[in-house]
Amino acid sequence: MRVTALSGGVGGARFLRGLLAHIDRTPELAGSTVTVIGNTGDDITLFGLRVCPDIDTVLYTLGGGVHEAQGWGRSDETYAVHGELGALGVPPDWFSLGDKDFGTHIARSLWLGQGLSLSQVTARLAQRWGLPDRGVTLLPMTDTPVETHVVVDEGEGPRAVHFQEWWVRMRAAVPAERFVVAGMDRATPAPGVLDAIRTADVVLLPPSNPVVSIGIILGVPGVRDALRGTRAPVVGVSPLVSGRPVRGHADACLSAIGIPATSAAVATLYADFLDGWLVDDSDADVAMPDGVRTLARPLLMTDIPAAADIAGAALDLGRDLRGR
Numbered sequence: 001m002r003v004t005a006l007s008g009g010v011g012g013a014r015f016l017r018g019l020l021a022h023i024d025r026t027p028e029l030a031g032s033t034v035t036v037i038g039n040t041g042d043d044i045t046l047f048g049l050r051v052c053p054d055i056d057t058v059l060y061t062l063g064g065g066v067h068e069a070q071g072w073g074r075s076d077e078t079y080a081v082h083g084e085l086g087a088l089g090v091p092p093d094w095f096s097l098g099d100k101d102f103g104t105h106i107a108r109s110l111w112l113g114q115g116l117s118l119s120q121v122t123a124r125l126a127q128r129w130g131l132p133d134r135g136v137t138l139l140p141m142t143d144t145p146v147e148t149h150v151v152v153d154e155g156e157g158p159r160a161v162h163f164q165e166w167w168v169r170m171r172a173a174v175p176a177e178r179f180v181v182a183g184m185d186r187a188t189p190a191p192g193v194l195d196a197i198r199t200a201d202v203v204l205l206p207p208s209n210p211v212v213s214i215g216i217i218l219g220v221p222g223v224r225d226a227l228r229g230t231r232a233p234v235v236g237v238s239p240l241v242s243g244r245p246v247r248g249h250a251d252a253c254l255s256a257i258g259i260p261a262t263s264a265a266v267a268t269l270y271a272d273f274l275d276g277w278l279v280d281d282s283d284a285d286v287a288m289p290d291g292v293r294t295l296a297r298p299l300l301m302t303d304i305p306a307a308a309d310i311a312g313a314a315l316d317l318g319r320d321l322r323g324r
């Protein structure tokens, strides 16, 4: 089975880890491959280094090096470099990077500086984390540098800040007026991205943030058309449980684009290509858009087996839809 999945950071990575666990425990799925198309809209240059938060979260989570409670960053981290930068007064003071994490960003920046593309750099990092051995190919959505910016007004007129500043420093508490993806007009999909969608047996949308993770990937020219055109069923998993995002501020992002924070409304964002939609049991009786086969399941990824069950349900739904 060739599985292609779009992914943001923590929600995407935890789902993908469940997907690999489900493949491992299911004999019929032996030899399956998973191609992940990662969001790069969160990317930011900090301390002179290129940081790709969502790609790194996928790498660390699938590679077994993630800080489990936090959901991002490395386990058993130290913060010596961060402390020294603070003592030197080097901004920003609102974004902390651990020492091991710095290693990733130094290597990435070095290789980008030597002329490698982000895809090539990501492939090297994926090797470090053993992803190819598990049948996983991790592709950034684009090699073109893009950055999601957020237009906010803190009383002195509208201004754009980097998505990370809004999310981390402002904790998304200042209302977003809109999102602008700098560089997207010049962006092209990274090598392999469109093919992975067109040639997949099933395409999965993990419960990643529908606006600033999945929504950004969908904005890469060609991606949405490939999803509309692929013969593979496209199955999504709702990020909302009991009417709320499980973590983070997806509700604030949805409100900025005028969409209510409900699973039905999120499905409408994907309605032009979505075939199957997994919602939480709490949404079992809620009407979903016509033409989308909906299934209710417990959608809390409390541990790896729970995430594996969700991924398994998504694959099963995809298989049923393929048999149409």
Ligand code: GDP
Residues within 6 Å of the ligand: 007, 008, 009, 010, 011, 012, 013, 054, 057, 207, 208, 209, 210, 212, 213, 214, 237, 238, 239, 240, 241, 244, 245, 246, 247, 248, 249, 250, 299, 300, 301, 302
């Ligand atoms: P980020 O880039 O780190 O913000 O991560 P993603 O965009 O990949 O995923 C964030 C989304 O994952 C949030 O909107 C959460 O609601 C969703 N999420 C996190 N944990 C769970 C979970 O256990 N179940 C479901 N259904 N969604 C989850």
Ligand code: CA
Residues within 6 Å of the ligand: 008, 009, 010, 042, 053, 054, 212, 213
């Ligand atoms: Ca993210």
